[in-house]
Amino acid sequence: MQLKNLTLAALVGAASAQQMMNLTATLASNNATSNLTTFFGLFPELTRTLDNAQNITLLAPSNEAIGALLEAQPELQQETDLLRAVLQYHVLNGTYLSSAITNTSTFVPTLLTNQSYTNVTGGQVVQAVNVGGNVTFYSGLLQNVSVVQPDVNFTGGVIHVIDGLLTVPVNVSETALAAGLTSLVGALNNTQLVGAVNGLSNVTIFAPNNAAFQNIGSAVANLSTEELATILRYHVVVGQSPLYSSTLENGTTVTTLGGEDLTITLINGSVFVNSAEVATPDVLVAGGVVHVIDNVLNPQMSMAPNASATTGAPAFSGATSASEAPFTSGVATPTTTINPSEAGAGAASSTSSALGVAMKTGAVGAAALFGAGAALLNY
Numbered sequence: 385m386q387l388k389n390l391t392l393a394a395l396v397g398a399a400s401a402q403q404m405m406n407l408t409a410t411l412a413s414n415n416a417t418s419n420l421t422t423f424f425g426l427f428p429e430l431t432r433t434l435d436n437a438q439n440i441t442l443l444a445p446s447n448e449a450i451g452a453l454l455e456a457q458p459e460l461q462q463e464t465d466l467l468r469a470v471l472q473y474h475v476l477n478g479t480y481l482s483s484a485i486t487n488t489s490t491f492v493p494t495l496l497t498n499q500s501y502t503n504v505t506g507g508q509v510v511q512a513v514n515v516g517g518n519v520t521f522y523s524g525l526l527q528n529v530s531v532v533q534p535d536v537n538f539t540g541g542v543i544h545v546i547d548g549l550l551t552v553p554v555n556v557s558e559t560a561l562a563a564g565l566t567s568l569v570g571a572l573n574n575t576q577l578v579g580a581v582n583g584l585s586n587v588t589i590f591a592p593n594n595a596a597f598q599n600i601g602s603a604v605a606n607l608s609t610e611e612l613a614t615i616l617r618y619h620v621v622v623g624q625s626p627l628y629s630s631t632l633e634n635g636t637t638v639t640t641l642g643g644e645d646l647t648i649t650l651i652n653g654s655v656f657v658n659s660a661e662v663a664t665p666d667v668l669v670a671g672g673v674v675h676v677i678d679n680v681l682n683p684q685m686s687m688a689p690n691a692s693a694t695t696g697a698p699a700f701s702g703a704t705s706a707s708e709a710p711f712t713s714g715v716a717t718p719t720t721t722i723n724p725s726e727a728g729a730g731a732a733s734s735t736s737s738a739l740g741v742a743m744k745t746g747a748v749g750a751a752a753l754f755g756a757g758a759a760l761l762n763y
C-alpha cells in the first residue's frame with residue numbers, strides 16, 4: 385500500500401517535472417511567445433543566466449507585440465545595450481503568480497540594475513496591479529501592459545504573456561516634459577538643477593503641475609535664483625527607498641533635500657503632501673518616482689490640509705495668479721509625450737516612447753498629468 389502510493393507519487397512527480405521546461409524551451413514551445421526567443425538569441429549570456437535562474441517572473445511580450453515593435457523600429461535590433469536593459473526590465477525578482485497581484489499596487493524590483501538606465505537601488509521597479517480583473521503592469525511614462533496569458537510555469541518561476549512592451553523609465557526632466565510639466569522643467573533649468581535632479585538615486589519628487597505654478601504667479605515672479613532653488617529642493621526627497629504611493633502612510637514626515645520636512649496626510653482616499661494634493665501618483669523615473677501635485681510647496685509655510693479637503697490649497701498666502709504658466713518660455717516641445725487623447729482608451733498608441741517602443745498610454749491619470757500643461761504646448 386505504502387509502496388504503491390509512493391510509486392504513484394513518484395510517477396506523478398516525474399510526469400510534472402518532465403512537463404516543466406526551462407525558460408527558453410518554454411517560450412519556444414508556446415505559440416504566443418515563440419518569436420521572443422529571437423530576441424533572447426541576441427543575448428546568449430543573459431539567456432544562460434535566465435535559464436539557470438530560480439525564483440523569477442518573466443513578463444513576456446507576445447509575438448504580436450514583438451512584431452509591432454520590430455515593424456515600427458527595425459533599427460532597435462542593433463541597439464543591444466538598450467535591448468538588454470529592456471529585457472532585464474521584463475524580469476521580476478521573485479515568483480509572482482497572477483493571483484498575487486491584487487487591486488492594491490505593489491512596486492516589484494526587476495533585474496534592471498545597470499546604472500546607465502536606472503539609479504534605483506535593488507533594481508528598477510514595475511507597478512503591478514489588478515485593474516477590474518486585468519493584471520496590469522505600469523512602467524515608465526505611465527505606459528501599461530495587460531497580461532493576456534497568465535501563469536505559464538517553467539523551471540525557474542513563472543511567465544506572464546503581455547500585450548506590449550514595458551518602457552524603461554527615463555529621467556526626471558524628460559518625464560516632466562512628456563507630462564506637460566513645463567513650468568517645473570523651466571524652473572529647474574533656470575536654477576541649473578536639471579543635471580543634479582536627473583542624477584539623483586532613490587529619489588522621490590513631488591512635481592507641481594503648471595496650474596500650481598500659475599496660481600501663485602505673483603509669488604514666483606520676483607524670486608531670486610537661490611530662492612527658487614530653495615523652493616524646488618523642498619519638493620525632493622532622497623536617502624531612502626523611493627516613496628511609491630504604497631509606502632505613503634498617514635502622518636509620515638519626510639525630510640527634503642533642503643533639510644525641511646514634508647508631512648503626508650491621507651484624506652478620503654486622497655494623498656496630500658502638506659496642503660498640496662497628489663493629482664497623479666507613481667510616475668516611474670530612472671532614479672525613482674514622481675508624484676504630480678496640484679500646488680507648489682513652500683518651505684516657509686508647511687501647512688496641513690483641511691480635514692475635509694477635496695483639493696489642495698496654496699501655500700503662498702496672498703499670491704495671485706499669472707496670465708501664463710511661469711518659466712515656460714523657451715522650454716522645448718517634448719519629443720515624447722504621454723498622449724492625453726489615449727487616456728483611458730486602452731488602445732494601442734502610435735506614440736513612441738524615448739526607447740522607440742510603441743506602447744499603450746496609462747489609463748490612470750494621464751489626463752490629470754497633462755492638466756493645464758497640454759494647452760500651453762503646440763504639439
Ligand SMILES: *[C@@H]1O[C@H](CO)[C@@H](O)[C@H](O)[C@H]1NC(C)=O
Nearest residue numbers: 405406407408409432435436
Ligand atoms: C533548456 O532546455 C532545452 C531543451 O530541453 C535545452 O536544449 C537547453 O540546453 C536548456 N538550457 C539550459 C541552459 O539548460
Ligand SMILES: *[C@@H]1O[C@H](CO)[C@@H](O)[C@H](O)[C@H]1NC(C)=O
Nearest residue numbers: 412413414415416417418533
Ligand atoms: C501552435 O502552432 C502549431 C503550428 O502552427 C499548431 O500545430 C498548434 O496547434 C498550435 N498550438 C496551440 C496550442 O495553439
Ligand SMILES: *[C@@H]1O[C@H](CO)[C@@H](O)[C@H](O)[C@H]1NC(C)=O
Nearest residue numbers: 418419447448449450451452
Ligand atoms: C513571428 O516570426 C515569424 C518569423 O520571423 C514571422 O513570420 C511571424 O509573422 C511572427 N509572428 C508575429 C505574430 O509577428
Ligand SMILES: *[C@@H]1O[C@H](CO)[C@@H](O)[C@H](O)[C@H]1NC(C)=O
Nearest residue numbers: 477478493494495497506507
Ligand atoms: C533579488 O532580491 C533579493 C532580495 O530580495 C536579492 O538578494 C537578490 O540579489 C536579487 N536578485 C537579483 C538577481 O537581483
Ligand SMILES: *[C@@H]1O[C@H](CO)[C@@H](O)[C@H](O)[C@H]1NC(C)=O
Nearest residue numbers: 438439440476477478479493
Ligand atoms: C523569491 O524571491 C522573493 C523576492 O525577492 C523572496 O521574497 C522569496 O523569499 C524568494 N523565494 C525563494 C523560494 O527563494
Ligand SMILES: *[C@@H]1O[C@H](CO)[C@@H](O)[C@H](O)[C@H]1NC(C)=O
Nearest residue numbers: 485486487488514515516517
Ligand atoms: C479590492 O479587492 C478587495 C478584495 O478582493 C475587494 O474587497 C475590494 O472591493 C476591491 N476594491 C476595489 C476598489 O476594487
Ligand SMILES: *[C@@H]1O[C@H](CO)[C@@H](O)[C@H](O)[C@H]1NC(C)=O
Nearest residue numbers: 515516517518519530730747
Ligand atoms: C480588461 O481587458 C479586456 C481585454 O483587453 C478589456 O476588454 C477590458 O475593457 C479590460 N477591463 C478593464 C477594467 O480595463
Ligand SMILES: *[C@@H]1O[C@H](CO)[C@@H](O)[C@H](O)[C@H]1NC(C)=O
Nearest residue numbers: 481483534535536537538542
Ligand atoms: C503554475 O503553477 C501554479 C502553482 O504553482 C498553478 O496555480 C498554475 O495553475 C500553474 N499554471 C499552469 C498553466 O499550469
Ligand SMILES: *[C@@H]1O[C@H](CO)[C@@H](O)[C@H](O)[C@H]1NC(C)=O
Nearest residue numbers: 499500501502503582583670
Ligand atoms: C545615475 O546617476 C549617475 C550619477 O549621478 C548619472 O551619471 C547617471 O546618468 C544616472 N543614470 C540615469 C539612468 O539617469
Ligand SMILES: *[C@@H]1O[C@H](CO)[C@@H](O)[C@H](O)[C@H]1NC(C)=O
Nearest residue numbers: 504505585586623624625626
Ligand atoms: C538607495 O536606497 C537604499 C535603501 O533602499 C540605500 O541602501 C542605498 O544606499 C541608497 N543609495 C543611494 C545612492 O542613495
Ligand SMILES: *[C@@H]1O[C@H](CO)[C@@H](O)[C@H](O)[C@H]1NC(C)=O
Nearest residue numbers: 634635649650651652653691
Ligand atoms: C490621517 O490623519 C488625520 C489627522 O492628522 C485624520 O484627520 C485623518 O482621518 C487620517 N486619515 C486616515 C485615512 O486615517
Ligand SMILES: *[C@@H]1O[C@H](CO)[C@@H](O)[C@H](O)[C@H]1NC(C)=O
Nearest residue numbers: 570573574576713714715716
Ligand atoms: C536654461 O537656462 C539657461 C541659463 O542657465 C538659459 O540660457 C536658457 O535660455 C534656459 N532655457 C530654457 C529652455 O529655459
